[in-house]
Amino acid sequence: MLERCRELVEAGYDVRQPDKENVTLLHWAAINNRQELVKYYISKGAVVDQLGGDLNSTPLHWAVRQGHLPMVMLLLKCGADPSLIDGEGFSGIHLAVLFQHMPIIAYLIAKGQNIDTTDLNGQTPLMLAAQKAMGPEPTRFLLKFNPSLNAVDNVQKNTALHWAIASGNTSAVDLLLEAGASLDIKNVKGETPLDLAYQSLDRFTVYMIKAEERMRSRRSSGLLQVVEKYELFLMLATSLTLMWAIGYVMNLSSDSWLLKGVVLLCLLFVMALFVRHLVGFKNLRYLPTAFLLSSVFWMAMTWFFWFLPDITDRILQLSVMFSTVGFLYYFYKTWKTDPGYIKTSEEERKENIVALAEGGCLDSRTFCTSCLVRKPLRSVHCLACQACVARYDQHSLWIGQCIGVGNHRPYILFLTFLSVTGVWLLYGTLLYWSNHCATSYHQDGAWTYFTQIVYCSPWVAYIFTLTCFHTAWASLSLTVQLYQIVFLGLTSHERMNLLMQRKSSKHPVSLRRTPYNLGCFQNLADFFQCSCFGLFKPNGIDWTKQYNLFHLAKEKNVHAV
Structure with a gap:
């Protein structure tokens, strides 16, 4: 086809000549x-920004509509202007938002396109996403580039939040409220976002806006600011008190377990x-952590007293x-140590976007659209932490933190010491029952023995x-972790x-045959970064910047030899 087109052009056809549709x-x-x-x-004189077609668009507009990133890159290199407006009033970035082509949005911004550029009606890409792109994308993606929330x-003099409410885009409303969009700006009719929500009769949107108003008024209160500052400490103190109260109620001399059950339900209520009114959403993930620390505290107090x-x-x-x-x-070291968050400057992000796009690999395998970073090997974006973590293992429920390359070793030792502590406590419990409870498993049977030890000391x-609960999950997790590592x-x-x-898969997938498995001893040496008595040399791999498997495969071949 290329050769035939060359023949026709060389024969005298003018490449700038439009057809009957002006294309x-x-x-x-x-x-x-x-x-x-x-x-x-x-090369034969075609005008790169020629307007044509029913929508009076440039070739760049056409390429953006179709989502052809390689063509967009080529046209920009040839001098195409991404800020030109088509017949509908949209620039290139507006069309990319409208058709939800996130790689093209990222590339245009990385090449210098203003995130707050306006169309013919003065709408920014964020406004257009809130109005016409139902769902969280591309609004969530645009918010990563720090656009103006209140333009x-x-x-209509509407903000992006106005447009989201008017269009019933609840996902965009939620994202804009979380980002801090103003609730006080009035449009040309004098309507605030809450006024529009009432008019739309969308109860859920009204609820979200009123809840955000309450949250922001709380932050302006001096007392509530102090509460928010020490929120984690208050959560831990409340958990300690609650767990003591549960044990205290169980230890009461009253024989009415129904009454005790009612009191326990009241405590839980x-x-x-407390959790609903005083704990912020971002700190809810630390509730299991508070439960764990409170449990270990009272376990230790029980041991000593x-x-x-x-x-x-x-x-002993x-x-x-x-x-x-x-x-x-x-526990403290695992919680406080950086698990391996992928950190880049804004300039590096733009450079990475351009490099990946020009390399033909600007996709979810190599680029995180949430963090706007190039994803190293073995890294994963954690939804709870909203960050990419190098050599990601898991988001630990009990730590409230991601486990990655930076804190994986302390996490293993945390599990080890928790398991050992639990075993000693179980031994102490059995010793206490044998000395203080007048019952025997062999003489009285299982049920009598169980009821007698509960009545002997409910605490x-x-x-x-x-x-038992903490020892079981900790020891099981430790066993699985060591199996995976070794x-x-x-x-x-x-x-x-x-x-x-x-x-x-129809084909067998082997857990043992991966580029990361170098044998038991080498795996241990790499994980703990130790020489194993001089027999194995650990590989010093920076997993925050490791993007290919080449030298990993090379290392594996060397060890095999």
């Missing part, structure tokens, strides 16, 4: 992503009210103290239940992905 050859080549033809036509258009008087073995006493201190230290039975060389996320592929 040039360059338009047709652009909409069909014919890059060699575009280069040839431009207004030329006609009070806790739920209930079990320790019956134990004379100094080594020191072992329990050492394991408890080790648990607290490695100890309560702590025993907590200890025998597979994989993270939890990678192992789960491979297991899902194994279920859906």
Whole structure:
């Protein structure tokens, strides 16, 4: 086809001549992503910004509508102007938003297109996304580039939030409220976003806006600002108090377990009210963490005040103290250590976008549209932390933090010390029952033994239940983690992905045959960064900047030899 077009042009056909629909050859080549033809036509004098067609658009407009990123890049290199307006009043970035072509949006902004550029009616891309793109994208994507939230258009004087409410785009409303869009700006009719919400009769939108108003008024209150500042501490203190109260109620001398159950339900109701009204949404993820720390605190208090008087073995006493201190230290280290967040400057982000686009790999495999960063190998975007984490393992429910390359080793030691502490507590519990409870499992049977030890000391039975729970999940997690690290060389996320592929794939998928598995001893040396008594040299790989498998495969071949 290229050669035939060359023959016709060389024979005298003018490449700038439009057809009966006022469309040039360059338009047709652009909409069909014919890059060699575009280069040839431009070399023969085609006008790169020629307007044509029913919408009076440039070839760049046509390429953007079709989502042809390679063509967009080529036309921009040839001098196309992305700020030109078509017959509908849209520039290139507006069309990319309208058709939800996120790679093109990213590329245009990285090449210098203003995120707040306006169309013929004064609408920014954010306004257009809120008005016409139902769903969270591309509004969420545009918000990553820090657009103006409170700009207004030329006609209605609406902000992006006004447009989202008027269009019933609840996802965009939620995102704009979270980003901090103003609730006080009035449009040309004097309507605030809340006024528009009432007119739309959308109860959910009204609820979201009123809830955001309450939240913002709370932040202006001095007392509530103090509460928000110490929110995590208050959550921990409340959890400690609640867990003590549960044990105290269970330990009451009253034989009415129904009454105790009612009191416990009331306690849980009070806790739920506290969480709803005083704990912010971003800190809700730390509720399991507060439960874990409170459990370990009362487990330790039970050891020192209930079990320790019956134990004379100094080594056992020191072992329990050492394991408890080790648990607290490695919990803190896991929680405070950067798990390996991928950090780049705004300039580096734009450079990466351009490099990936020109390399033909600006897609979800190599580029995170949430963080706007180039994704290294083994990195994953965590929805809870809203960040990409290098060599991502999991988002730990009990730590309230991602586990990645930076804090994976402390996490393993945290699980180890928690498991050991739990085992010592279970031993102390059994020793306490044998010394203080007048019952025997062999003589009385399972049911009688169980009821007698509960009546003997409900508090100890309560702590025993907590200890069993935490010891079970910690030891199980530790076993799985060590298996993955030593025998597979994989993270939890990678192992789960491979297991899902194994279920859906017709061909066998091996967990052992991966580029990251270098053998048990080498896997250990790499993970703990130790030489294993000088037998193995650990590989120093920076997983925050590792983008290809080339030298990993090379390392594997070297070790195999």
